[in-house]
Amino acid sequence: MQETTVFTYRVSLPPTEWAKASAARRSAGDLWTRLVKIHRFCRKRHWPWPTEAQLKAHFKGRWPLHSQTIQALIEKFFATMDGVRTKRQNGDKKARYPWRFRRYFNPIFKRQALKMQGSHLRLSLGRGREPIRVRLPDALPTGMRVQAELGYGEIFLTVTRILDDPQPPVSEKAGGLDIGVIHLGVVSDGQEALAVSGRGLRSIKQGRAKGLAHLQKKRRRTQSGSRRRKRLNRARHRISQKVERVTRNALHHAANQIVAFCLATGITMLYAGDLGTLNHQKRHRRSRRTNQEIGVLEFGRLEQYLEYKLRRYGIPLIKISEAYTSQTCPHCGHLNKVAGRTYHCRACDYQAHRDGVGAVNILNKGMHQGEIRPGTLLVPERITYRRPVPFKRALRRSPAEPRHVAGGISGSESGGSLRGVHTPRRSHNGSLRISAL
Structure with missing residues (x-):
């Protein structure tokens, strides 16, 4: 292999x-x-x-x-x-x-x-x-x-x-993975669930956008070829490279935690929502804020990391369409427009974690040839929440330091150094803001 x-x-x-x-x-x-x-x-x-x-x-x-x-x-x-x-x-x-x-x-x-x-x-x-x-x-x-x-x-x-060919699994046990913005990934096997937070990574991306906008505003007032413009260009590059290293490290850790959950629960195949099946002709209907949030996050890189990390243990990553998986009620099958982080069905009054509903429905879809069968799988009552990496500390030191996650898997495959960059500040709303100059 x-x-x-x-x-x-x-x-x-x-x-x-x-x-x-x-x-x-x-x-x-x-x-x-x-x-x-x-x-x-x-x-x-x-x-x-x-x-x-x-x-x-x-x-x-x-x-x-x-x-x-x-x-x-x-x-x-x-x-x-x-x-x-x-x-x-x-x-x-x-x-x-x-x-x-x-x-x-x-x-x-x-x-x-x-x-x-x-x-x-x-x-x-x-x-x-x-x-x-x-x-x-x-x-x-x-x-x-x-x-x-x-x-x-x-x-x-x-x-x-x-690599050595992995031994064929003795029993088939599937899991479902829902990739999103608030949570980078919610994985469930129908009995247990793990949610990896993505709020910190979103804050880092927002801080980069604010820092680059601040530099661009200063850059407009400079002349081409001036020393000040060159310094501003170097500052822009430092911000982008720092966020790139932190992002890569966070996605590696998130993938490691999902792999550790699969190994701990005995999952032998993982179904994931195929983000490429979204209708590109309807993307303009999203709000500007939603487009900005989705555009800066790197779902494809997370899927790539998961695919080769799972392959080491003989666990295939199978992509299926995630259409209506976050709207369909797993209890009665009724479609609901979700507002907030809690899924509430108007037909049967079923309530559960919003991203957990997506993960369970993706698993339900994969097990039943693309069909969601109501009442078959429900969202587990207890969901374990994890952060991929403490971003407050990660921005102050190298993200290449190995850090162990559940299951004994080390996330030391990313490299980089944060030397020569500025310390982030805390803005009035609690989000991380990168100080450029």
């Missing part, structure tokens, strides 16, 4: 290596911009778009990058266009082809351009050019390093590992 995982590491490069890394990122940005211009030129004149092989042969040796890096960037550009084309065919007319010019872009180094030399990772830039040497932590994951993506002060290392 093969597993592919992306590990993120914060890196601090000496001046010589930093100059080579910046030049490589600049060259990758120039190549991406060139691809965007060619695509725009051909589309405007309705000319046939060159094939992937033609572009690889055309740009071979024209950029100070490894040949595999040039090919990887072209492949990523074509994959992006294929995704946009698929969205347009499915009715999303607002999907845009790559249009933005990039000053810097993350170069991708394939396995042929990677080599370990002691504690340093050697990133080849092609024949006749000095490679980039990146120092990595001593405790590297075992497996084959198939790809590395060099970002601004961080590197994304893709590792493929061969």
